[in-house]
Amino acid sequence: MNASAGRKSKASRWKLQPVLALKPLDAAEADGNLKDLAQTASEAGLDRVAALLAGGGAEKDFLAAVFDLSSFLHDAARRRPEFLDVLFDSTVEQRLEEILKAVAATPQRESATENTMMKELRLLKAEAHFLIALDDLAGTATAEMSVRRLSALAEACIKAAVEFLLLDAHAQGKLKLPDTANPSAGSGWILLGMGKLGAHELNFSSDIDLIVFFEPEASAVLDPYEATDMYARLTRRLARILQDRTEHGYVFRTDLRLRPDPGSTPLAIPVQAALNYYESRGQNWERAAMIKARPVAGDIAAGEAFLKELLPYVWRKYMDYAAIADVHSIKRQIHAHKGHGEVAVKGHNVKLGRGGIREIEFFVQTQQLIAGGRFPELRGRETVAMLGRLAALGWIGEEARDALARQYWFLRRVEHAVQMVADEQTHTLPEDDAGIERIAHMLGFDNAEMFSAAFRTSLLEVEGHYAALFETAPELSSGIGNLVFTGETDDPDTLKTLQGLGFERPSDICRVIRGWHFGRYRATQSAEARERLTELTPALLQAFGATRRADEAIIRFDAFLSGLPAGIQLFSLLQSNPALLKLLATIMGAAPRLSAVITRRPHVFDGLLDPALLSELPDRAYLAGRLAAFLENSKLYEEILDRLRIFAAEQKFLIGVRLLAGAIDAARAGKAFSDLADLTVGAALDAVLTEFAERHGRIKGGRVAILGMGKLGSRELTAGSDIDLILLYDHDADAEESDGEKALAPSQYYIRMTQRLIAAVSAPTAEGVLYELDLRLRPSGNKGPVATHFEAFRKYQREDAWTWEHMALTRARTVAGDKDLRDIVEAEVAEIIALPRNAVKLAKEAHDMRALIDAEKPPRDAWDIKLMRGGLIDLEFIAQVAVLGDGLEAGPRSTSTADVLARLKPDFADAGIRQALQDAYALYSALTQMMRLCLTGAFEREDLPPGLADLLLAATDLPDFGVLEAHVQETAKDVRKTFDTLLRPKRR
Template sequence: MNYGLPARPPVSPPPDNADAARLEEDFRAALAGRSLAVEAAQMAEILPILRVLGAYSPYLSALVRRDPALLVEIVAKGPEAAVEATWADLSPGATAALPLDSLMRLLRRAKARIALAAAVGDLAYGWPLMKTTGALSRLASAALSAAAAHALRAAARMNELTLAHDDDPERDSGLIILGMGKLGAHELNYSSDIDLIVFFDNEVIRPTPKRSPGETFVRLTKTLVKIIQERTADGYVFRVDLRLRPDPGAMPVAISTDAAEIYYQSLGQNWERAAMIKARPVAGDLAAGRDFLQHIRPFVWRRHLDFAAVRDIQRMKEKIRDHHGHGAIGVEGQDVKLGPGGIREVEFFVQIQQLISGGREPQLRDPATLSMLDRLVAMGRLPPAERDLLAEGYCFLRHLEHRLQMVDDAQTHEMPADPARIPGIGRFMGFGDEADFRRVLLFHLAAIQRRFSALFAAEDAADPASLRNHLPEAEAALSQRLAEAGFQEPAKAAGLVIGWRVGRYRCFRHERARALVEGIAPVLLQAFARTAEPDVALLRFDQFLSRLPAGVQLFSLLDANRALLDLLAEIMGAAPLLAELLARRPGLLDAVVGGEALRPLSEAEALRADMETALCDVTDYQDLLDAVRRWTADKRFAVGIQLLRGLIGHEAAGQALTLVAEAGIERLTAAVAGQFAEAHGDIPGGGFAVLGFGKLGGRELTVTSDLDLVFVFSVPDGTIGSDGGKPLTPGLYYTRLGQRLISALSALTAEGSLYEVDMALRPAGSKAPLVPTLKGFDDYYRGEAWTWEHLALTRARLVVSTSEMFGAAVTRTLDTLKHLKRDPARVFGDIAAMRGRMDKDRPARSRWDLKLCPGGLVDIEFIAQALLLAAAPGLPAPLPTGTGAMLDLLGAQGLLPAADALPLRRGLGLAAGLAAMLRLTAGDGFDPEHAPAPLKALLARHAGVADFAAVEAALDAARPPVRALFGRLIGDPAEAYVPNSAAGTGGLAPLEE
């Protein structure tokens, strides 16, 4: 039977369509411009097609405008011949010698050719469904083959592998590219992604010592994806999805077949079995791909299903039935793929029987949906009349899916929600009458839904271990309950929860894990419902679960400590940064249960001891980098929890986070210096120091702060270099040491990055050496430093030194520089001008720009730093580096009257406290108009006021007095500002008197 609905008439354009007329006009003009002659009879055949494309498809219209001769060729030769002509251009011989850009251009033009030819065949010549999907699927295979051959040749040229056959790189390469889903079944839709899994066979590949096989094939896969997916001026070939591979959250994009076989045989889930039904080798080493599928056949096709597998299959059925089968069938907004009576129900109707019986009945192993319906008839499992209903409905909906996607080349499956657009879709399907189109669409949806539901009824009646005996709440009922609880997308939320029940992630692979999460889910969902954004909180928790290697331990912990569920919900709902930390390290919750995460971090020695305990099992330098990152993440998490729950304020949080950062810097400095000395020796009498500026220097770090660092060194006079086997001169020695330390602090390892490091505050900035001498540092600030650099210097302090004596010298130098006598008028004038320039060039983005708003944090910091600079010679050493401590000292010395200090202190506490909380919760994107009410309530609680309106009122009240003080104590920024000059950032060379 030809399930393509061949009797449908060619599509006709609507009368008097402006878009169609414009395309026809452009087409004729393009032909004339290129001197292309088209006979009248041929033009009479082209024009109706042209008008259809112009009326219904901007995407296809664009293809015609780009290459009008292509449409002429397609109509002249026929679309089938035009498609066949493409394959020669994509053959190995035609693509072998092409450079990357030429290959990418060729593949994209081939995609445009096939897309237009298949559309013309479908719309004008009534192609059956499988002819269209077959052309698209063959294009994907050919493009992948060409891309794979290119990537293999490139890897061979880089000496990363050896080709078995230079003239055919794919053969015996060990590179396996499996096409999954619709690609595997030759059923690609018009704008489909292609689902791929990439493996490499260690028994076949020929690696070189240059790289490990894993590294080589991961690089190769990324190259292949770039060739196929990257958008260029010629478009793209296909979007590529690699997420069907084993454990995509942890596994690389290319996996050895050995690792894959172990995974599938021991940890593979039933949804992965279902996915593998449609798998086929589409490119690369086809023989190796077939061998791999043969090896995992016992996983896919099980002769005997255990009870857990039967339950999983039943839950998969229940999920689809409840999610898509309990809604009203309609036209407007109907999802023709996933909605009730949609394409997915036909596919799953076939697939569920394959999963249950395919191990015992090999004839059920065909990946194609339509041919499987025929086999079910032949086996007596499906009456022919019902097969016809399902097949014809499936083809109709697939054709409709293609029409929806032809409009803009978008991967959509939904009918327009606007009733006014339905007649156009109907005409695009070949229906002149809208009512006729609606009737046929509703008929097919209802017929598929009835047969799909009947399958479930039969299965449930035959199997007493029905899903409903194991799941107390089906998805439709759960969705209703979540809607009542305040979830904005209850159906989506219910789908996530049902996914836990069916074992979607690794953490649910054991029955005990699923039972535990079933017990805690109601309490957890109630906790999510109380958060600022329940849907976001649930989604973050689902992402958290997706990364868990196992679930029994965590779910047991949560089950035994139900109070943790509220904390977990608050983290997921209000603190994305903490949620990300928790996703990487679920064991952090153990610290909360044990109380460690709630203890204040205020003692530097205790933190150092704790770090050394955490690092006691470190075996090498790389292990050390990872261990320091883990320890720091643990402490950041603890401080974040304490701040989120109101156990500490922002000042205590800043102090704690600074102590954590200092401990990490000290430990890594020692490790880097030790490792560096092994290669290059030491410099006798030399010293290296790390200075903290900015928030690190002021002990005001937030959970997202980077580190403003400056390095300095000193060596005795006459020192030539280091005393190791590879000696270096002092300058080069300490420069490379500094570079190593920056890398140790900021490099991305398996445990993530530790801190972003900013070295811009070193003397003379990026134009100067990375590590100046201490004398050079001192000379710079005495003679060349600009005003803004003197401001920055007020927050500078020693963090760590490789020599106690040198550290003392650095501290003395800093104290001396800070206490230099300066001209107050010069200081205040430059700072006022600098603030005026900021007002003009970097104005506040909104009233919630806590830093840059007039009267905000910058004004307060500038006032404190300017007054400190002006009065420094008469102040006791050491000078404070924190803004609050500066204000306190100025007040204690009688330099800042209490009446002036009060609004500054009040403004600092309010703005800095809100900034710390927003860093933890909303990041940089806080928008009060769209912020949820619970988040606003959280900010009010931390600000110590009644509600969010009071927070904004407090900010509005705090800022004008601060800006007024700035004008009175420092100078009016607007008056001091000088356009297009260096005012405010010009040099300030203080002279001691």
């Protein structure tokens, strides 16, 4: 009998008394959940818990709501109902103190092994996590209490694992600890907690960021020359103890990428080497990161000494112009969208989105870096405490302090609620009404509307203060210098000003701007337009200068101006809307593909004027409504095809802008690009069928379905994707020819009709190309007819198709055509995929195919995300083999690679591998979407627009391009290792 069960007969009141009256989404289901839990508790001998769940009162109502709203908490209570029982004898605070003591005791037990440590830490963390969440949702713990508790828990687990590893190294003769009762003291092993861990601000499902150093001359070190390898091995074991997923879950995901030059340095770095790096090559983002650095485990005294050595690097007494400018570019990707449209609630990223947590943190950190060198009291780690210090010293007003502090804790509560639903490391609000309603209820709001209003108010308040920070940024607070563009000769002071703003060829820029003022373009011919442009020029130059590829950005803007029919409206709009100007500068400086679109088709810029642009999700219904309105009254065949091209170009651009601005993420962009292709190709098919029938009539019982393959099928298209299709047709068995003026036999009819469709979609017109089509995935490839009878397709797939063709079929879905035929095709594809297969043979053939691709089509470089070893193809092959080889958990069929990787069976890939594959796919998708959006050609690392580098960092939430490169390389290495493990040919 466990301890909890031994207390079952005691009569005592449950010690968690909720303050918030939460409401379930589904009262009947909530009641059923409690009955099941009461039964489970009763069977475990936990009579007090059973009575609590079966009785009445506020506690029962609270638990009913919690377990309905959070699948994570419901599952935890179902597995471990004793978590609830302990609260009859202890408050949450008392039990958490007991758990921290138990964590601290684990490494000193004689029976301690790596496996027992992993198990005990996971079980103790699971209970603490449950209790912290329960107290938070009850309203009895503030968000500030929750983040401190989570941070204390993480710190205790790190310390315990570190002490175990040090004792183990001592026992093996690798170290000689001065005091085994206090293993960390004098060990020379320094573990700095970074970010939210360092600031005692961890979120509910947070990673922990660590940087690990060591002191080779520490008294515990036996051989300084072996120290690097030894401490690196210890650090690797530490990460495994903390983050590997076992049947008991994981402790904390651990991120070691913030160390100096992570692509080429060991996991643990000698102190002197680290100091040399920071003093000679350290970046401003690393200075910002060090604000929150705190020794959390290991040799605390050595850690404090290291940070003391770094003080002059982090806190400079004097900041020159360039340093201040760099500080303000550390997180340039977080745009201050002041006044630009309504803020979306659905799908909003609470951390990185407009008005989010990161803006408050950066607001504080920027001021700290600028002033902390002269004011030591501004060197604290905690965000809200530093807001108070900044106000006390007059750096910000009391109103800004109070507003940002209030909204910081509100947004942290929202972030916790989002993560508590399923214990997922996400910061993004749900995209559906039910999901928003769930979050509203978890936070104690009566409904989604009340929560949405409060959330928008919070974001806009943060956004206003954040934007004001940049309006008063030191380098912009006074005049920027001479800007004289009259006459034929360059003004020397103007050239200096342009150089200071970031332009490398100031004389060329003067010539371009003089051209504007001379009215050489239609947009600048009127005196009023030139006057508005003159007023706008300083802001324009500052915005383009901030792109770090300023000259190119201005040249692209010049090309854009040259095609505009008029300019007054645009110049007035940009002058009154700094966020729109910043967005335009980003497009011109970082996204050659988008800037080419806007230059060729200036009218697409009109879409940016829509105030709802960044708040409306471009889902299928939204795009379908826009398309129907755009095609209204278009009757002529050629007119329809041209209007489809115009519509697709505009919507691709606007989807891209949303991605660029952070209003949608890579996954949502992929779905939007795919929905757009579905709708426009479907409309082209309808137009072709109608036009073709006018001359050739129709086939008796004839019908057509288009099967989308590849990224279109998996709804993962990018801005520059071709689309892969198979056109299938069917007709009555007795149909001999069409009934039109020029009759055709069925096969000839559909082949000619498909050729017409290819031309309708791919042939260039004055409005460009709709999509490049690829029909090579049809039966018999390029040698076969372009249209395939459904029965021929069915027979081929069942009798003659190669394994790779069935793998490709796992991503197939119908995207257009006759509904009945589409249903038949979908059912047939599902049956083919479900056919029994030899799993060993399947894995071997997939592995051999990947090896063939490696040999015949090697990756261009380390940034060829698709083809590189451990890249997208490896992940897609793993997903496809899992689908064909019965490697998925039960559920509806999905063609999405991301969905498939999330549903891998434990016997195909354990939870840790499954999560790692999902993380890798999310990383690759974020990078691919942004690169394909911005670039028209290959990714050239040496000629990368710095603005694009910032966007890639924003998409991946990493602080530096070197860190990103190292992360991509590490991820690829891990994916290839997993690929080989899962698909390597096995001997029978």
